[in-house]
Amino acid sequence: MSLIERRVAPADSKLAILTSMSLAVVAALLVTSLLFASYGANPLQAYTALFHEPFATLRGFGYTLVRTAPLTLIALGTIVSWRSGFGYLGFEGCFVLGAAATTWLGLFTGLSAWAFFPLVLLLSFTTGALWAGAVALIRACFGGNEVLISLMMNYVAILIVQYLVSGPMRAPGGVPETALLPRSTWLPFILPGTRAHAGILLAIFATLVVWVMLRKTALGYELIVSGLSPSAARYGGINVGRRLVFAAFCAGGLGAWAGTAEVLGEQHRLMDGISGGVGFTGIIVALLARLNPLAVIPAALLYGGMTVGANAMQRRAGIPSSITFILQSLIVLMVLASEIFRRYRVKLT
Amino acid sequence: MPAFAMRKIVKRFPGVVANRDVDFTIEAGEIHALLGENGAGKSTLMQILYGFHSMDSGSILIDDKPVAIAGPKDAIALGIGMVHQEFMLVRRFSVVENVMLGLKQKLDLRQATARLRSLSEQHHLAIDPHAQVQHLPIGVQQRVEILKLLYRDARLLILDEPTAVLTTHEKDQLFTVLRGLRAQGRSIVIVTHKLQEILELADRVTVMRDGKVVGAVSTQQTSQQELARLMVGRDVNLRAHRAPVERGRAVLRVEGLRVRDDVGQEKVCGVSLEVHAGEILGIAGVDGNGQSQLAEAIMHLRPAYQGHVFLDDREVTRLPVARHRALGLSYVPADRRHVGSITDLSMADNAILGSQRKRIRGLFLDRRRIREHAAQLMARFAVRATTPNAIAGKLSGGNLQKLILGREIMQDAPAMVVEQPTRGLDVGAVEAVWLELLRERERGKAILLISAELEELMNLCDRIAVMFEGRIAGILDAAGVTSEKLGLMISGMSGEA
DSSP states (O other): OOSEEEOSSOOOSHHHHHHHHHHHHHHHHHHHHHHHHHTTOOHHHHHHHHHHHHHHSHHHHHHHHHHHHHHHHHHHHHHHHHHTTOOOOOHHHHHHHHHHHHHHHHHHSOOOHHHHHHHHHHHHHHHHHHHHHHHHHHHHHHOOOHHHHHHHHHHHHHHHHHHHHHTTTOOSSSSSBOOOOOGGGSOOBOSTTSOOBTHHHHHHHHHHHHHHHHHHSHHHHHHHHHHHOHHHHHHTTOOHHHHHHHHHHHHHHHHHHHHHHHIIIIISSOBTTOSTTHHHHHHHHHHHTTTOHHHHHHHHHHHHHHHHHHHHHHHHHOOOTTHHHHHHHHHHHHHHHHGGGGGEEEOOO | OOSEEEEEEEEEETTEEEEEEEEEEEOTTOEEEEEEOTTSSHHHHHHHHTTSSOOSEEEEEETTEEEOOOSHHHHHHTTEEEEOSSOOOOTTSBHHHHHHTTOOSOOOHHHHHHHHHHHHHHTTOOOOTTSBGGGSOHHHHHHHHHHHHHHTTOSEEEEESTTTTOOHHHHHHHHHHHHHHHHTTOEEEEEESOHHHHHHHOSEEEEEETTEEEEEEEGGGOOHHHHHHHHHSSOOOOSOOOOOOOOOOEEEEEEEEEEEOTTSOEEEEEEEEEEETTEEEEEEOOTTSSHHHHHHHHHTSSOEEEEEEEETTEEOTTSOHHHHHHHTEEEEOSOIIIIIOOTTSBHHHHHTTTTGGGSEETTEEOHHHHHHHHHHHHHHTTOOOSOTTSBGGGSOHHHHHHHHHHHHHHTTOSEEEEESTTTTOOHHHHHHHHHHHHHHHHTTOEEEEEESOHHHHHHHOSEEEEEETTEEEEEEEGGGOOHHHHHHHHTTOSOOO
16 A cells, blocks of 8 residues: 555645645745855845845835736736647747837837827737737648747747847947837836836736636637637637637737837837847746736746846855746746646545 | 455545445356446446556455455456457557567567467457458457457456447457357456346346445346346336427438548538437437538538538538527537537536527626526536536536536527437436437427437437448338347448338
8 A cells, every 4th residue: 555645636726736836936946045055155145135136125126027017918928828729939029029019110100109109009919919820820720830830930030120120220339229219108117216117007907808808708718618628619619710810819919018018118229139038938927827817917026026136146145147047947847847746645544 | 166256345535435345256157247337436346456446455366365466467467357448459550469569578479470360260259460450340459459368368358348339240249259258267247337238148247336236146137127226226217208299390401411531531421311390310320430420510510521401491501610509509429528518617617618609798708697507507407516616527427418418408409419428328317318308309309319329219219310331321210120120220231221
């Protein structure tokens, strides 16, 4: 008789899920402590350095919000597409193209603020939607593999933006980047004394819309059914191909909005490498949130904060900031791996 | 002294006791049937014997000596073999390669082939050791599984639902083989729902209910009625009563329909049918003769490349599925878990599949009314589950089927296509499904019933169309038909009535 027995169904109470996730995070922190120790640093001090600035100082928290906004938008895009059964990974591409479209509208049209903000949201969303929608069309019509195609299209998008900033949109000067956007196009700062901008409000608004759409509407029901079981969806009279394209539109649009928030809120210009990998970190945030829209905001705050804290940690504890990436990846790995523990129980009798 | 004995077997799963103090004995040279509803614990018991599950307490004796079975490997070494409902064969391998797979001995295919030949002759299995499994009919594949066990010299053969996928002819062949094995002193356990087959084949039958043995009787001293009562725990009406109903207009018409399957092979070759209001038209046939493709094409889940489907004289052949539903056609598919339901969602969510667009108030889904609808459905069709929020995938096959059937009936569409509605269900659930279908017939629905169970068709249908290799081989009036005649027709033995 073994002490551990497989459950008939995994334990899926809220408590079980929360416990296994918390233990996973703790495990990730412990493993990372070993890395800290190898630099001769006290793990406790290192973690204090990592989390103090982004969450316990106003200035740092402002930066955390700046990082949180694009992460949230991309995580939401991931949720809409993955829950609809569309394994989209092209958010880097959507991000940079959205950023490019935003910069173009801001630099070259001279619109008033009243016209500019609605138009820029529309233009950016459309750009991303078409970019991602193309992949969905390929999948729906010809059965192409959206994972590979969307991943490869990231490189295409990044090269397009590289061309734009070193060619047609380049500002005079030594660096391949565009000119600074006019002040009137900048997103307002929302916390005095910090760099936190209105992008976070856009992210919160999008979170609510996505949550309501997926949970409360017939459309969301159809998207989720299409994702869980395409054959049952077809049987229920749902046009799975069309739902797929719709989900891709949302995913691409949200990804592009992340680029818009970055350009109008933080960088105020377009340059090569503007994304800094946020298109992939956003996917990780969505995984950490277990594809639940409401859980995205805390998950994005955690990851956004860690990005900010990484620099403080490097300054104060002398630990390379890249260890943060290891920690971020470990958390997701551990959370995904912790699923298996909910499938077993300890037999005490 | 029994050859194999299981004593006081107890097996608990979290929240359920699958086996409580189960005693089960098998003599040498007997065919023993293990009967019980889904969830009665018979599969668990057999899986303990075959080493898939460990038992919490109890003992297993072979020839009165206690043995420990920790896994299928031990079971095979002790002479216990199992033929699963879904065959464990590598389709691209030859018979001899399949038989040798997993054996830890020197691979001498020539010697193995010779031994297979002699085994096959000895047991009248008629198997060519070099044939590739993928080219063999289902009935022969099953005999390959049996051959596999004989090659390992199994003394006890456990067969799980062995006749579920066989034609009448193949079933007769299987029974002959099993009787031959019995004559050699081997023991056979068949796990089944089918009372008639038990009486025809088995020597003894053990009936389980709620994890306990409720009876172990000789088949000569029992009847279908008694077995059904033992299994369900109450009297069961196995003969459905069909009230006379005036046949109405033709609601669903199919004309010259031609359909291809996924690999482009023609599976439906020009089928024409008319289903009238107040009528159940049956389609009899062995699985794979195009019935599924016909049902899918009627619903337009699969395109028909030629022919027409009419609903109330309106052509719907190429309209989307949602339009079919809106115009009054509902469908109970054969595959409950992948097509008929979404097993990861709640029962309430499953109860609105197909009518989700109508379940809204303003912009949003009306969750309160959806829950009420689901609760109503569960009450009316006796779906046993705690709440409408329970996950549908956790339901037993019978309860899930009642949920799907109930949902489609409550759409109140004038025409229904119902495919294999009682496959794998136990007697109690079969009875409930039959009653519901007959009630809908009396309410004037036009029902197209596709089933591989001849008994079901003869009990429910007004007319029976026999489908063989994509064509309608004949349409019979159900009143005068015998199962022998139907059995011959579905195996393509005789043509027009």
